[in-house]
Amino acid sequence: MRLFGTNGIRGVVGQDLTLELAVDVGRAIATLWGPVTVAFGRDTRRSGPMIRAAVLSGLLACGARAIDLGILPTPALQYYVKERKLSGGVVVTASHNPPEWNGIKVVDGQGMEIPRAEEEKVEALVESRAFATPSWREFGDVSVATDGADMYVRGIAAKVDRAAIATRRPHVVVDPGHGAACGTTPFLLRDLGCRVTTIHAQPDGTFPGRRPEPTSANLEDLRTLVPSLGADVGIAHDGDADRAAVIDERGQFVDGDRLLALLAQEAVRRTPGLVVTPVSSSSCVEDVVRAGGGRVKYTKVGAPLVARAIYAEGAVFGGEENGGMIFPEHLFARDGGMTAARIVELLAVRGKPLSEMLALMPRYHLRKAGVPCPGDRRESVLARLAELAAGRRVDLTDGVKVYGEGGWVLLRPSGTEAILRIYAEGRTPEQADAMRALGESLVREALSE
Ligand code: MG
Numbered sequence: 001m002r003l004f005g006t007n008g009i010r011g012v013v014g015q016d017l018t019l020e021l022a023v024d025v026g027r028a029i030a031t032l033w034g035p036v037t038v039a040f041g042r043d044t045r046r047s048g049p050m051i052r053a054a055v056l057s058g059l060l061a062c063g064a065r066a067i068d069l070g071i072l073p074t075p076a077l078q079y080y081v082k083e084r085k086l087s088g089g090v091v092v093t094a095s096h097n098p099p100e101w102n103g104i105k106v107v108d109g110q111g112m113e114i115p116r117a118e119e120e121k122v123e124a125l126v127e128s129r130a131f132a133t134p135s136w137r138e139f140g141d142v143s144v145a146t147d148g149a150d151m152y153v154r155g156i157a158a159k160v161d162r163a164a165i166a167t168r169r170p171h172v173v174v175d176p177g178h179g180a181a182c183g184t185t186p187f188l189l190r191d192l193g194c195r196v197t198t199i200h201a202q203p204d205g206t207f208p209g210r211r212p213e214p215t216s217a218n219l220e221d222l223r224t225l226v227p228s229l230g231a232d233v234g235i236a237h238d239g240d241a242d243r244a245a246v247i248d249e250r251g252q253f254v255d256g257d258r259l260l261a262l263l264a265q266e267a268v269r270r271t272p273g274l275v276v277t278p279v280s281s282s283s284c285v286e287d288v289v290r291a292g293g294g295r296v297k298y299t300k301v302g303a304p305l306v307a308r309a310i311y312a313e314g315a316v317f318g319g320e321e322n323g324g325m326i327f328p329e330h331l332f333a334r335d336g337g338m339t340a341a342r343i344v345e346l347l348a349v350r351g352k353p354l355s356e357m358l359a360l361m362p363r364y365h366l367r368k369a370g371v372p373c374p375g376d377r378r379e380s381v382l383a384r385l386a387e388l389a390a391g392r393r394v395d396l397t398d399g400v401k402v403y404g405e406g407g408w409v410l411l412r413p414s415g416t417e418a419i420l421r422i423y424a425e426g427r428t429p430e431q432a433d434a435m436r437a438l439g440e441s442l443v444r445e446a447l448s449e
Contacts, residue, residue, distance in 0.1 A: 001127045004119040006302045006415060008105035010094055013047040017102055019054045021126070022092075025104055026058020028125035029090065030140070031132040032118070035063040036087035039107075041070065041077035041148065043093040043180040043240045046205035047102045051092045055104060059090070060140035062132040066090075069148035071203060073180040073241035074105060075335040076152035082111035082331065083151060093180070096213035096238035099206060112311065112332045113304040153188045156338050159330055160345045166193030168348035171231040173197045173247075174340075175222045177212055178204040181241035185340050189235075194344055197229060207239075214238050214245035214323065216253035227251040232347055233354050237336045242303075243323040244339035248354040256321035257282035261361045263325055263339070266346055267317030268294035276309045276318035276326075278302070279397045280410055280423055284362040300398035301412070307332045364407070364425045365432035371443045373420040378413045381420065384446040385411055402438065406431035409439035 003009045009025065011017035029038070040056060042048040048071070059066055067086070069077060074091050081089040088108050094101035106114045106122065114122075125131065172194045176182045182203045190196045199221055200209035211218045214236040226234040226247045234247030246254040264275045265288040272293040277285055278301040286296045297313060299305045303324045310318045311332045319325040324334035327342065343354075350357060373381055385400040393403040399412030407426030414421050422439040426432030 001123050003123050003126065004116075007095060007304065008103050008113065010097060010101060010103035012100050013051065013102045017051070019050070022051050022054035022104065023058040024126045024129070025122065026055040026090070027062045027131040028058075028122045029088075029106060030059045030062030030064035031125055031130070032121055033064065033087055035065070035134075035138065035140070037065045037067060039077055039081050039084070039086050039089035039148070040066045040068045041072045041074070041089070041091050043091075044071055044178060044182070044203040044205045045094060045099065045102050045239070048092055048205065051102050051104075055090055055092060056142055060142065063134040063138050063140055065140045066142045068142050068144050070144070070146065071180055071183065072149045073152070073184055073336060075242050075331055075333055075337060076148050076184060078107050078111035078333045079152045079155055079331050080148045081107055081109065083155070085109070088114075091240065093240040095240045095242070098211065110311065110332055112307050115304070115308065149183050152337060153184055153191065155330060156188060156341045157191060159338070160192065160341045161349060162192055164348040165344055168351065169193055169195055170233065170344050170347045171195040171197070171229065172344060173199065173222060173226050173229060173231045173234040174201065175199050175210070175214075175219065175234065175236040176201050176241065177210055177214060177237060177239065178202060178207050179212055179237060179239040179241060181237040181336060184241065184337050185235065185237065188337055189340060189344060192341065192344065197225070197231065199225060212239035214243065219245060219247065219253060222247050223251045223253060233343060235340045235343065241336040242334035244325070244336040244343075245323045246343060246354070248358065250355055252355065254354070254358060256323050257284055257364075258358050258361045259323065260319050260321055260325070261285045261288050262346070262357060263319065263342060264289050264317055265292055266342065267327075268292035271316045273316035274313055276306050276313065276315045278306060278320055279395055279399075279401050280412070281321055282364050282366070282425060283408070284364055287362045298395065298397050303334050307334070364427060365429045367424040367432045367436040369422040369436060369440065370414070370419040371422065371440070371447070373413060373418060373447065375418050377447075381446045382413070384449060385442055388442050388445055402442070404435055404438060407435040409435040411439055411443060
């Protein structure tokens with residue numbers, strides 16, 4: 001039984017994510033970890049209180065104790081677990097998914113999402129129902145703590161150049177999207193000395209102002225507001241605020257790969273070292289990191305894998321093009337609040353408009369396509385693709401990535417659909433088209449056999 005996706009358990013409440021499942025996941029975690037203390041948090045979703053009660057019920061029934069931190073960003077809970085040296089944590093959140101969804105993320109004692117092997121143990125316990133059955137004296141209990149968000153905000157504020165920010169006083173429009181960052185990012189940036197304007201900043205699980213995913217289309221209000229107020233930057237989060245999306249001073253949505261490159265460049269400028277990113281990331285990241293004297297390590301797609309590699313290799317920074325940035329000096333996890341703080345720090349320290357800094361990032365052209373591929377043929381098609389690509393420069397970290405003239409193409413099965421995804425990138429539009437064409441022809445040949 002597979003319950004965990006790339007970032008925890010997710011589903012429509014009452015259909016995929018039932019109360020019964022939430023109770024069982026709580027039981028499984030407590031059975032696996034024993035009578036330990038875990039931190040608990042959630043985002044602002046309407047189903048949050050209900051799923052909270054179910055997960056806590058399962059945890060306590062099998063002997064775990066919980067510290068309930070209430071509504072807070074996922075990275076704030078992760079930071080709390082790490083700083084308080086707890087055994088782990090659980091967050092009830094569906095991140096960027098629609099309002100009717102919810103989910104469960106499980107965090108280990110380092111504040112990282114548990115590895116796949118641990119997820120499999122939880123799944124096996126949910127399936128076998130071999131839960132711990134403590135005696136009545138050994139049931140767990142819940143205490144409430146209200147300092148989770150504050151601890152997170154103070155932790156970030158201690159790691160950025162406060163003096164530079166307070167001198168420059170960037171004007172920031174913050175759009176927490178009615179999610180978990182309503183109580184953190186606006187206060188963090190104000191405390192750092194920014195001028196802060198907010199929209200969609202009341203916690204509300206009906207998400208009246210915009211959808212929880214911080215895409216360009218969903219951030220129309222922010223894109224309009226930033227230039228009309230003459231602000232320096234707009235910062236938006238997804239529902240659980242582990243990600244940040246950025247609008248420049250002209251109201252332009254900043255592409256995730258360019259934001260990733262800018263922050264990677266800054267990280268390497270501070271400490272020349274290793275940057276970790278998935279194989280699907282744009283080469284503009286590697287270009288700026290190498291130019292700054294650093295190196296890049298590519299991982300499989302998925303933020304928890306990037307975080308683990310940063311931890312294992314002592315990297316200085318890592319992230320994904322969807323706005324999930326990881327700053328190991330603070331946390332081994334995607335961190336929307338730290339991303340916001342580093343961006344205002346960049347504005348203050350460099351003293352240049354964001355659009356100007358971004359214009360200096362190398363530009364690549366991206367092409368995406370998908371080819372139907374039955375789920376049961378995924379492995380054989382991938383093996384055949386690797387054979388067909390032999391003789392070229394190939395990276396088999398995740399799917400098959402083939403390098404060519406001025407670009408590359410990545411051929412990778414979708415995690416959720418019976419599709420083989422084709423991502424192609426080139427320095428020029430023609431090179432991007434050529435890489436996509438190469439990918440399509442390889443896939444056609446592999447599928448025809
Ligand atoms: Mg998220």
